[in-house]
Amino acid sequence: MKPEQTPDLASGTSVGQYTIKRRIGSGGMGEVYEAVHTGLGKRVAIKTLRRAYAENDTVVTRFLREGQLASRIRHPHIVDATDVGVIDGLPCLVMEYLDGESLHSFLRREGALDLSRLVDLMLPVLAAVEAAHAQGVIHRDLKPANIFLAQGWNGQMTPKVLDFGISKVVQETAPSDLTTDSTFLGSPHYVSPELARGDRNLDGRADQYSLGVILYEGATGVRPFAKKADTFMGLMYAIAQGDFDAPHVHRPGLPSDFERVILRAMARQKNDRFPSVGALGRALLPFASPRTRTIWEPQFGTMSAPKNQDVTVPDLPRTPYEETGGTLGQSASALGTGALPGGRPLGLAWWSLASVTALLFGLGLTFGATRLVSYSKNLESSSDEGEVVEGVGASAGSYTVSVKVTPVDASIELDGRQIGSGGFTSTFKADGKRHTLRVTAAGHETRTFEFDATSPPPTSIALTELAPKVEPQKPAKGTLRPQPGPPKPAPSAAPPKGTGLKTDNVDPWDDK
Structure with missing residues (x-):
């Protein structure tokens, strides 16, 4: 049985080299099925576009392109995409099958978590999001339902981030008649102010805001805007x-330092947030368990070392709304119709955003606009030339540089001093002084850059691997040359380094 005319893939349906077992999830843009690779007998999860979207060539093209991009991130805390393409006429994204539950279900059952437990769960998520940002991918729909806690063979939970880039692409390309499905973009409770108003010039700080909302919910047991x-x-x-209420309102005794981290990540103006998700992770390290802190300190603790970088957590108002005063929030519930179901995340209907945007600007609200290194650049036209970042931890008379390097263990030296590996974000005085950046790695060509405010270094530096030198060996005098023997069996492939233990595992895309 083929899927061409089948609205819902029944058990036993063949989709290329996969056999459908059952539907395990349903979202606004597609369905998710458990399937088995017929040749390997391996369980997988297959996400397909709904028929309405599958008939739109632009949506399909972007769906496949983003699926290919997501598969190249290759991070142990991002669900692994193993195949993408149009199979038997159906756009498909094939991923590892996960056993466990979503963070949404976990928080609904557990309520407010101990801070060390919460941070231990979230640091791997932040690392995954930071890795995606380094590849130019903005998630735009981070929420507990899109964070899966995979159960390993040893009982340990491994957080996995789901759905990278897909909703972003469809949001930008789907015509209006395809965006009336209110579940399409998930829950608006976690979206940043700039995403809520439909701003397309987004960067990683939009995801950082969503992570701040998740931290708020994990620490207090309630969503900040629920009431x-x-x-x-x-x-x-x-x-x-x-x-929204400051977190301590819902959790008296919450450490003020932790509250300041949440409030900064959730700052209304993106320039007031941390300069990167990595900087947010660094601020959370003191609250992690000793074991987790040891694991993640090399990544988050060395992402930028120059002393002039802004990595402190400034004091913010206990309630961010106190900055504006007034009683606008009291009348907010009277601004529209269509009550939200009690406690249930409401899908974000983009046809409503035009009205919301007009309303907000009509009331005189203003939003800061800055020039920055945007991860949401068109990937097909982006270049390696660096940009000076204004407003990302920088003040007047200063500029911020953000660089990622490959391989990730490459050593970074700034002005003759080693500052870490993998990348850095740092703020410098715009005083005309030129700085020297040197990147080295064993077996790779060394690269050196000089930069200042007018000529920044590249935002992405990839070292070229050197070819190994092979010296010809001459046989010793009076000895016979070895004769070729039968071919040796190929060694079994080792698991990819750093991917951790994988299990055939359920990946619910729907926000239940």
């Missing part, structure tokens, strides 16, 4: 205004 509005437009208004 601030009972209509969609009221919710969007509250998010735009930063109208």
Whole structure:
């Protein structure tokens, strides 16, 4: 049985080299099925586009392109994409099958978590998001339902981030008649103010905001905007205004240092947030368990070392809304119709955003606009030439440089001093002084750059691997040359370094 005319793939349906077993999830843009690779007998999860989207060539092209991009991130805490393409006329994204539960289900059952337990779960997620940002991918739909806690053979939970890049692509390409499905973009409770108003010039700080909301929920047991509005437009208004209770209101005794981390990540203006998700991870390290801190300190603790980088957590208002004053939040619930179901995440209907945006600007709200290194550049037209970042931890008379290097263990030296590996983000005085950046790695060509405010270094530096030198060996005098023997069996492939233990595992894309 082939899927061409089948609206829902029944058990036993053949899709290329896969056999469908059952449907395990349903979202706004597609369905997710458990399937088996007929040749390997391996369980996989297959995500397909709904028929309405599958008939749109632009959506399909972007779906496949983003699937290919997601498969190249190759991070142990991002669900592994193993195949992507149009199979028997159906656009498909094939991924590892996960056993476990979503963070959404976990938090709903456990409520507020101990801070060390929460941070231990979230640091791998932050590392995954940071890795995606380094590849130019913005998630744009981070929420507990898109973080899966995979159960390993030893009982340990391994966080996995789902759905990288897919919703971003469809949001930008789907015509209006395809965006009326209210579950398409997931829950608006986690979106940043700039994403809520439909700003396409996004960077990684939009994801950082969503991570801040997840940290808020994990620490308090409630979503920050859950009780601030009972209509969609009221919710969007509250998010735009930063109208939410400080975390300590819901969890008395919450350490003020931890609260400041959450409030900075959730700052209404993106320039007031951490300069990167890595910087957020660095601020969370003190709250992790000793074992987890040891594991993640090499990554988050050395991402930028120059002393003038802004990595401190400034004091912010206990309630961000206090900055604006007034009683706008009190009337927010009266701004629209269509009550939100009690406690259930409401899908973000983009046809409503035009009205929300007009309303917000009509009321005189303003949003900061900055020039920065944007991860949301068109990937087909992006270049390696660096940019000076304004407003990302920088003040007047200063500039910020952000660089990622490959391989990730390459050593980085700045002005003759080793500052870490993998990449860095740092702020410099715009005083005309030129700085020297040197990147080295064993078996690779060394690269050196000089830069200042007017000529920054590349944002991405990839070292070229050197060919190994092979010296010809001459046989010793009076000895016979060895004769070729039968071919040796090929060694079994070792598991990819750093991917951790994989299990055939369920990956629910729907936000239940």
